[in-house]
Amino acid sequence: MDIIFMGTPSYADEILKTLIAEEGINVVAVYTQPDKPVGRKKVLTPPPVKTTALENGIEVYQPNRLRDEQTVAELLKISCDFIVVAAYGQILPKEVLDHAPCINLHASILPAYRGASPIQQTLLNGDDKTGVTAMLMDVGLDTGDIIKISEIDVADDEMVATLFDRLTSVASELTVDVLKNFSQYTPIKQDENLATHCTKITKADGEVMFEDANELYNKYRAFTPWPGIYLQSGLKLKKIALVDKNSKNEAGKILEVKKESIVVGCNSGALEIFHVQPESKKEMNIIGYLNGKRIGVADTLS
Secondary structure, three states: OOOEEEOOOHHHHHHHHHHHHOOEEEEEEEEEEOOEEEEOOOEEEOOOHHHHHHHHOOOOOOOOOOHHHHHHHHHHOOOOEEEEEEOOOOOOHHHHHHHOEEEEOOOOOOOOOOOOOOHHHHHHHHOOOEEEEEEOOOOOOOOOOOEEEOOOOOOOOOHHHHHHHHHHHHHHHHHHHHOOOOOOOOEEEHHHOOEEOHHHHHHHHOOOOOEEEEHHOOOOOOOOOOOOOOOOOOEEEEEEEEEEOOOOOOOOEEEEEEOOOOOEEEOOOOEEEEEEOOOOHHHHHHHHHHHHOOOOOEEEEE
16 A cells, blocks of 8 residues: 655654555655754754655655645645654645545544643643554544554653653554554544643743642653753752652752752652752752752752
């Protein structure tokens, strides 16, 4: 079967690699976002999907707007059996949706967490399970009929990087399954009463206060390495652990100083902090930071 693939980040790239390696599947074209400047030197860098496609001799298209008339006309000239979409970053116009069945791999159990950051939202909410939904796309945002869902458990200390990797593996396997057995599945409409949404993450989302230890820890799980979590002062909390969820403390008060860590109270619960990074400085052990600030037990970390 012939496939047009649409995707941009590493999540999509792993799915693309799986499709390329799968016997009986021929990726005839790849659509991805334009190259973007990366790093302090703003080096123009291609998306991972583009690199993989070019390495395998696949034609790559990088339109600024997929909805442009010329772009749509160009795409419609490419014959295919399916269009596979994974974290592409653009809305597909109706003409493209009508060109071939468009299958999207969304990293949540739809209709929960429609939108741009489902993996992070899973951790922010402290969910104990998540999954990947293969759906038949329509004109809405993650509103299409569900073809199949593959679920996995989420540990209460799992970080976004490991969850991302596991969901990527699930999505890759699910994509091949759905493509090869498409005729055997009956898509089911989503229950709109259960729909929830998540938005694109910004740097401002990483600012935290010592109010609820469990919520702060979940932000740490979801936002490490980017955007990271940091106090209003700019101090980044680079390595932390949840001590308890329910004790009542003065927010930010240092409750205990250990050999390589400290315990800090929150209005609800407490956290153990191992490493921090002061603004414009390198990451360091929290004990070294305390010594430099000449603060200790009963002082406030800010």
